[in-house]
Amino acid sequence: MAKQRNNSINIKSVAQLAGVSISTVSRVINSPESVSEELRERVRKAIEELGYRPNQIARSLRTGSTKVVGFIIPDITNPAFLLMVKGAEDYLKRKGYMFIVCGTDHNIEEETKLLKTLLSQSVEGIIVTCSGGRNSSFAKTIQDSGVKLVFMDRRYEDIDLPYVGVDNTAGMEKITDLLVQTGHRSFVYLSGERNTSSAKERLRGFMKSMKKHGVKDYQVLYGRFTFESGYELTKKLKKIPEAVVGGNDLVALGAIEALNEMGYHVPDDVSVVGFDDMFYSKYSKPGLTTVRQPIYEMGYIAGKVLWQLLSGKNVRKRVTILQTDIVLRETVKERNASDRRLTEKVEVVS
Amino acid sequence: MAKQRNNSINIKSVAQLAGVSISTVSRVINSPESVSEELRERVRKAIEELGYRPNQIARSLRTGSTKVVGFIIPDITNPAFLLMVKGAEDYLKRKGYMFIVCGTDHNIEEETKLLKTLLSQSVEGIIVTCSGGRNSSFAKTIQDSGVKLVFMDRRYEDIDLPYVGVDNTAGMEKITDLLVQTGHRSFVYLSGERNTSSAKERLRGFMKSMKKHGVKDYQVLYGRFTFESGYELTKKLKKIPEAVVGGNDLVALGAIEALNEMGYHVPDDVSVVGFDDMFYSKYSKPGLTTVRQPIYEMGYIAGKVLWQLLSGKNVRKRVTILQTDIVLRETVKERNASDRRLTEKVEVVS
DNA sequence: TGGTGGGTTGAAAACGTTTTCAAGAACGTT
DNA sequence: AACGTTCTTGAAAACGTTTTCAACCCACCA
The missing domain is CATH 3.40.50.2300 (Response regulator)
Incomplete structure (x- = not known):
């Protein structure tokens, strides 16, 4: 394929240009304070000159952390769901995450399929707004994957996972x-x-x-x-x-x-x-x-809960129920x- | 971190259980016809038993193909944009792609930032609905990345890339x-x-x-x-x-x-x-x-054009303009x- | 019988990173 | 002068795949 031949501005080329080892380049990127000022500057100039950007795929493979979270919502076209998604994104974005958003078209089979796809894409966390009343294969799929998951707005009541919803x-x-x-x-x-x-x-x-x-x-x-x-x-x-x-x-x-x-x-x-x-x-x-739901806030909190999960903290409230206002x-x-x-x-x- | 210790159902474990080499397991997954029926069955049973799913990250790293395309739209909350996205997704889903959707909040700086993020995530293609009138760093960022890109609904007129829009x-x-x-x-x-x-x-x-x-x-x-x-x-x-x-x-x-x-x-x-x-x-x-725009169709066609680009075909029409109806x-x-x-x-x- | 060729298989290299490990340098302390 | 410490650096292993290459087996043919 020779696909990446042209695109070969990798860590190696930077190291070569700067006259250092690839370890040093990696260090300049990830913990600059641990390398001498002279080399640091040389490497930085080389990076600049080549327009080098680290390959996230390789990084993910090595570290086991992809820094991406997935969303599964019933309808990708419904502004309400998207506003929740935006809430969660706004929170998680600042923690350096990327997002994959998938719609199920209210279809439970599609939902489990997407779940599996997201898992093999090695997302670290998933926020789900459930598509149906019950999804039997859901729990089994999650179980041993080690992925962190939180339900948003709608949940499967028989599955004990963190939930953020509205009263x-x-x-x-x-x-x-x-x-x-x-x-x-x-x-x-x-x-x-x-x-x-x-x-x-x-x-x-x-x-x-x-x-x-x-x-x-x-x-x-x-x-x-x-x-x-x-x-x-x-x-x-x-x-x-x-x-x-x-x-x-x-x-x-x-x-x-x-x-x-x-x-x-x-x-x-x-x-x-x-x-x-x-x-x-x-x-x-x-x-x-009518009754106003704090939709954006719901997403924001779901994002926060997911982040707590991801960073290994204890989640104090596994279930958060927000109150509504009358308009x-x-x-x-x-x-x-x-x-x-x-x-x-x-x-x-x- | 010992993060993947628990999760180590990898190709190696499958190979071990089936009593074959990892090459054979890989072949069973990617070109089953090239391995004898006996081994094929043994491997399949092992995969089933362990619930093995190939690690997409590793696969991507090796093959250079991530099978994910990114969307950049001005507002992730606007149903019109999302309907376009859905159109494109519906087409590309069948070709086995995954999707990352990003919103810029109509902000050009955010737009270039997202572009770079997507690139380092090694997406294969990007569909962009432009956020502003002009984005000077856009072309430069795309240039040498080798990524395939198509403009949808809105474009930067000074950049010569495929465009699907409405009249x-x-x-x-x-x-x-x-x-x-x-x-x-x-x-x-x-x-x-x-x-x-x-x-x-x-x-x-x-x-x-x-x-x-x-x-x-x-x-x-x-x-x-x-x-x-x-x-x-x-x-x-x-x-x-x-x-x-x-x-x-x-x-x-x-x-x-x-x-x-x-x-x-x-x-x-x-x-x-x-x-x-x-x-x-x-x-x-x-x-x-009012004037009805074929929004979904626009996305669908953008998806199709991107796919042609991705599969190395010649794109006959670099610019597609759809017509509107009066309602x-x-x-x-x-x-x-x-x-x-x-x-x-x-x-x-x- | 020896060679040719196709079909199956495994060993090992490669993808681009991060991280461990050890080596060396510089420096202060005894 | 010998010995620790600390800091900086590079070599090499590792992440989980795919793919190349060579080896092997077997059948077929001369």
């Missing part, structure tokens, strides 16, 4: 509480994919609030985490409630679109809330009241008697 | 033509960062259309490619035109927001168009009329005499 349950409970406290009496909950941990946790939060306040007039509908799903489920509604709770912002936005088409005004006739506070939600008309915008309206009469009238119409 | 000029010209043809007579163009190739090309398309139709009543304002920029520039407008042309969708959406606040209705008072057809644009109210939604309204009177009246008000 979906408490977040959803909080925003549902808000609806109850502002006088809403009837609810529809539009869930996303029922086998994901986030869908399950959020629904749990909604149910807790219902139970806590003794609300009986609610209905739970299952769909997907998409605009279209919210739209379709809402269109099929026989009875319009005072409040619609979306499993995420997309679902909520879809619901609003459907409600508008059906002749209802948000929030005058119906209140709607979402979950995520995605980029667009603040620009929607009316602005969506008040314009899709929730305080209900009182006269309002309630209005929606009741509307119900008769529909 | 920004024609796209913007087309949608401006549409505005003229639907009776619009006065225009404001809100540009993004003036030093990027996309901003320049799109503005050129707008100007071509103005010239072609002999329109004199237009104004060009420079800002950034963000929602806020569109909002602020619009707020400062002294005279509201019949049509606002955004440098991209975000800018257009910001303009609409500002117009609404200023008491103008889109599209009844003013038409607005964008460029990109990003995910949110179809959900905005009213739906944004008609609700932000453009046909103008006639009575409409024109309306906007004139409004102008007096402002």
Whole structure:
């Protein structure tokens, strides 16, 4: 192949030009203080002159440390996941790491395949946002590889590895509480994919609030985490409630679109809330009241935890759960008697 | 460190267990047909038993081929860039490549730094979406590295390397033509960062259309490619035109927001168009009329071109320019005499 | 029977580093 | 003057592969 013939500015050529041994060159690079000033300067000049850069591959082989960490996320196109990745990168970058980012397209088989590929690429650590509800071969693959791993945002609950996530349950409970406290009496909950941990946790939060306040007039509908799903489920509604709770912002936005088409005004006739506070939600008309997750922070912390693992420190908290905030915008309206009469009238119409 | 002591399931252990030489094991892995059936089976069983996976680092060092390609994009959080990356990945994945994705945060210094890092990581190819208008050290860094590189979506025009992009000029010209043809007579163009190739090309398309139709009543304002920029520039407008042309969708959406606040209705008072057809644009109210770019395809083709480069084939087309489509939604309204009177009246008000 | 040739195999070199080890120099102490 | 110490340096081993080379075996042919 003669592939590296041309590219042969290696440590040897530097040593030759500087008139020293390769050991000395290596030392100048890795621990400059241990070599005399004269040689150090000569070597530095030679490096400069040749434009030499150490071959990381060779270095990795020798030291066993690649300084690269991998990410496995369900969808490489979803800005939310990427914002987490960025958080982790921002932390780990300063520690000198490089990054491989892989998307599974929500496919569990792809997930285990990527895991194996990353392992043979000798990454030192992996941050995973799980693609499915369960992945049986996951634990086995990790087990004896010696790689450090942390779950971010979504985890496999039967695998005992560090996890950084968000309190979906408490977040959803909080925003549902808000609806109850502002006088809403009837609810529809539009869930996303029922086998994901986030869908399950959020629904749990909604149910807790219902139970806590003794609300009986609610209905739970299952769909997907998409605009279209919210739209379709809402269109099929026989009875319009005072409040619609979306499993995420997309679902909520879809619901609003459907409600508008059906002749209802948000929030005058119906209140709607979402979950995520995605980029667009603040620009929607009316602005969506929703739950903000500290997405970037979650990634940042996951990066920090991974680094602790990598540098052999004890990780004090193997599980970190971040709290959410409620973002008040314009899709929730305080209900009182006269309002309630209005929606009741509307119900008769529909 | 004793780091790899535990992890020492290497080719040697397999050879030992199977009772053959390491050469034979290597051959079983890389060219099974060249070793006798008996040994082949024995080796395979040993591999299975030990759960052996070849060390890619060592393999890379020896062969000089890492089978990884790098991406450098301005913003790792922008779905549009990621969709391109996905396109390229989908093509190259099947050829057995791995991926390193880096974001520069629109910073040219970071860009060259990443370039160097990727090179020392011995990636075989790089796909770059340029961060700035010019990067002087770029060419020099690439030059003697022997790495294969292709520009995607944005390029440095003074560097002669393969490029896959979109016909920004024609796209913007087309949608401006549409505005003229639907009776619009006065225009404001809100540009993004003036030093990027996309901003320049799109503005050129707008100007071509103005010239072609002999329109004199237009104004060009420079800002950034963000929602806020569109909002602020619009707020400062002294005279509201019949049509606002955004440098991209975000800018257009910001303009609409500002117009609404200023008491103008889109599209009844003013038409607005964008460029990109990003995910949110179809959900905005009213739906944004814009220019769709074949983003995924662009990445896919960039991946294909890079692969041709990598496998030593001649690349027939060093420059590939893809065409755009116009997406008609609700932000453009046909103008006639009575409409024109309306906007004139409004102008007096402002 | 001796030579030719193809098919299988193992020993050893090579990839470009880091790191261990020992040698030598310089210096201070007895 | 002999002896430690410390500092600086180079030779060589090691990391885990792939690949070259030569050796061997066996069959075939003259």
